[in-house]
Amino acid sequence: MLKRIAVPPIGLALAALIGIAPAQDQPTKALAPYFPTPLTIVDKMLQLGELKAQETMFDLGSGDGRIVIVAAQKYKAKAIGVEFDDALWKQSSERIKTLGLGATASVIHGDLLKQDYTSADLITVYLLPVGNELVTPMLEKQLKKGARIVAHDFQFAAWKAEKTVDIDDDGEGRSHRLYLYRR
Numbered sequence: 001m002l003k004r005i006a007v008p009p010i011g012l013a014l015a016a017l018i019g020i021a022p023a024q025d026q027p028t029k030a031l032a033p034y035f036p037t038p039l040t041i042v043d044k045m046l047q048l049g050e051l052k053a054q055e056t057m058f059d060l061g062s063g064d065g066r067i068v069i070v071a072a073q074k075y076k077a078k079a080i081g082v083e084f085d086d087a088l089w090k091q092s093s094e095r096i097k098t099l100g101l102g103a104t105a106s107v108i109h110g111d112l113l114k115q116d117y118t119s120a121d122l123i124t125v126y127l128l129p130v131g132n133e134l135v136t137p138m139l140e141k142q143l144k145k146g147a148r149i150v151a152h153d154f155q156f157a158a159w160k161a162e163k164t165v166d167i168d169d170d171g172e173g174r175s176h177r178l179y180l181y182r183r
Contacts, residue, residue: 031112031131034063034088035083037152038170041178042070045124048180049150051075055121058082060112060135065092065105067124072096072105077122081107082115117142126152133157139183149181156181 037045045067051057053076059067062081069092071079083089089109096105108115113134117123119142125132132151136158139149151177155161163180170176 002071004160031134032061032127032139032151034085035126036063036066037126038172038174038176039066039070040170041152041167041176043074044165044167044176045150045152045178046071046075046081048120048163048178049122049124049148051077051122053077056080056119057122058115058117058120059124061125061127062092062107063088065095065107066106068092068107069096069099069101071100073099077104079105081105082110082112083107084109084111118144120144120147122150124152125149127154128158129154143183145183147183149183151179151181153177155179 004050046057049057051071056078057071057080059071059079059081062083064066065081065083068079068081071077081092083092084170086109089107092107093109096102117139123143126134127135132154133156136156143149149156156179159181161179162182165178165180167176167178
């Protein structure tokens, strides 16, 4: 169960100051820069999230679609990405089609703050802290009991992680931290 902890709204204020807080009528564009998750970390995220065959998972800000693709191919899950960037959405959608994963994998071209995640068993995120802060109330409202959230490198400040995993070296010399939350 997600445990909410008090946190000052500094993240939202900072976002507004630097111009990345979403306006009511504009989609969110800058919740995170595109920085691909190494494949070794993708697998560790899906393992930590205990993804099972036939479950539904969403990757928020799915970039080139690598998490969606691995979830569909290796874990046999229904995998859905959400990507705002036109080029990344096209790239990931074409890769899914080329790999013949259209029946189990897809990427929504749109704003991740305007989607329905009520069917999610697992959510994966690699967003900046302000992005995590912005999606928190939406996920609290939409996620069903037992749904899991795995955050890469940046925690959800309002929640207490059920488990934290440190990876010292991803094979490319970079360390990572993963956080598991459960609704």
